[in-house]
Amino acid sequence: MAPSIEEKAEMASACNGIGGPPYRVTVVGSGNWGSVAAKLIASNTVKLPVFHDEVRMWVFEETLPNGEKLSKAINQTNENVKYLSGIKLGKNVIADPDLENAVKEANMLVFVTPHQFVAGICKRLVGKIKPNTEAISLIKGMEVKTEGPCMISKLITDMLGINCCVLMGANIANEIAVEKFSEATIGYRQDKEVAQRWAQLFCTPYFLVSAVQDVEGVELCGTLKNVVAIAAGLVDGMDMGNNTKAAVMRIGLREMRALSKLLFSSVKDSTFFESCGVADLITTCLGGRNRRVAEAFARNGGKRSFDDLEAELLQGQKLQGVSTAKEVYEILSHRGWQSMFPLFTTVHEICIRQLPPSAIVEYKEQITNATVVEGVAPYC
Numbered sequence: 001m002a003p004s005i006e007e008k009a010e011m012a013s014a015c016n017g018i019g020g021p022p023y024r025v026t027v028v029g030s031g032n033w034g035s036v037a038a039k040l041i042a043s044n045t046v047k048l049p050v051f052h053d054e055v056r057m058w059v060f061e062e063t064l065p066n067g068e069k070l071s072k073a074i075n076q077t078n079e080n081v082k083y084l085s086g087i088k089l090g091k092n093v094i095a096d097p098d099l100e101n102a103v104k105e106a107n108m109l110v111f112v113t114p115h116q117f118v119a120g121i122c123k124r125l126v127g128k129i130k131p132n133t134e135a136i137s138l139i140k141g142m143e144v145k146t147e148g149p150c151m152i153s154k155l156i157t158d159m160l161g162i163n164c165c166v167l168m169g170a171n172i173a174n175e176i177a178v179e180k181f182s183e184a185t186i187g188y189r190q191d192k193e194v195a196q197r198w199a200q201l202f203c204t205p206y207f208l209v210s211a212v213q214d215v216e217g218v219e220l221c222g223t224l225k226n227v228v229a230i231a232a233g234l235v236d237g238m239d240m241g242n243n244t245k246a247a248v249m250r251i252g253l254r255e256m257r258a259l260s261k262l263l264f265s266s267v268k269d270s271t272f273f274e275s276c277g278v279a280d281l282i283t284t285c286l287g288g289r290n291r292r293v294a295e296a297f298a299r300n301g302g303k304r305s306f307d308d309l310e311a312e313l314l315q316g317q318k319l320q321g322v323s324t325a326k327e328v329y330e331i332l333s334h335r336g337w338q339s340m341f342p343l344f345t346t347v348h349e350i351c352i353r354q355l356p357p358s359a360i361v362e363y364k365e366q367i368t369n370a371t372v373v374e375g376v377a378p379y380c
């Protein structure tokens, strides 16, 4: 049985000497994964004395078809009726549509929104968060600025002046929501203790978390695999079979590793063998949303846009792969690296309908002739 509030306060006071649990968590985001993350976290905060029971979850407010506000519906039903219906989040999850109010007491912030919204959210949070707050980003994506790529964890650190770890992995949210076993990887910069606290917050018997000292490696794995997932979906949409899909995944993994290492020399090879690496690539290419929408795109012969298909098939959930392919393309073209990354380049050109879906395997000439990236064995 979970301890009572009084018992928790007593235990916390014994373990921190100041009375009351020292850590208070807010989840910034409430989409499909955001809601599952809140559920995972809430199941731990009620049990562990170092955390306040309550988990605030910031909701980007919207009006449901019945006229009700989403945040109110979540608090009444204890379910995110739009993004994760049928799953109880835990009574200690409180939906809050007021961003400032949601973060004002927290000293552990979990960022989990589609990557295109993070800069706007952080702008609103400047000067509004408590000193010594720690953050973790579950967001798979990056921004490209004039000076080059900026990972989301770095953007959070730069804009808010707080340390930011990352958590990525083979984590299709709907499967974790029904407590099917999976693993995840935390990437941390220096402070192992902070990483361990995040692991404590997320770990459950069905969600095992490990930590590696490689923020950029972990985050780039989570980000770049979405581009490969688009390629895998295109292959599925043209019924090209398992061998072709495996080939695309292998080439994609190779490009993920090569680009990550070119962008950040600190990235470790071993990171690609963690859950955030090859395992996430596999699950995304088998069962993710990027794969699914790309399959529909190819089945339509590229006649309907990704935006159109995303809106129809995902009902408000967001794809990350199409915008990431564009961001990667910007990096590659700025540096003249397109020929070294034929799969990434071709995915973008298909997404913008400059090339037909079938081009996903027609670029093999380029692969054969591709410049070999330092440290990466030749393609053929």
Ligand SMILES: NC(=O)c1ccc[n+]([C@@H]2O[C@H](COP(=O)([O-])OP(=O)(O)OC[C@H]3O[C@@H](n4cnc5c(N)ncnc54)[C@H](O)[C@@H]3O)[C@@H](O)[C@H]2O)c1
Pocket: 029, 030, 031, 032, 033, 034, 035, 059, 060, 061, 083, 112, 113, 114, 115, 117, 138, 139, 140, 141, 171, 172, 173, 174, 316, 317, 318, 319, 320
């Ligand atoms: N869903 C998964 O299985 C999964 C698993 C692991 C990681 N992720 C990553 O987590 C991140 C968040 O994904 P998700 O699945 O929780 O979200 P989602 O795609 O299910 O939902 C979209 C969210 O964006 C919000 N939104 C819409 N317009 C907005 C705006 N202008 N400003 C702020 N928010 C707005 C919506 O309210 C909703 O909460 C992504 O980077 C994704 O790649 C997702």
Ligand SMILES: O=P(O)(O)OC[C@H](O)CO
Pocket: 140, 169, 170, 171, 172, 173, 229, 280, 283, 284, 287, 288, 289, 290, 291, 319, 320
């Ligand atoms: O559904 P996707 O394609 O956004 O992928 C979900 C997760 O990132 C899988 O780990």
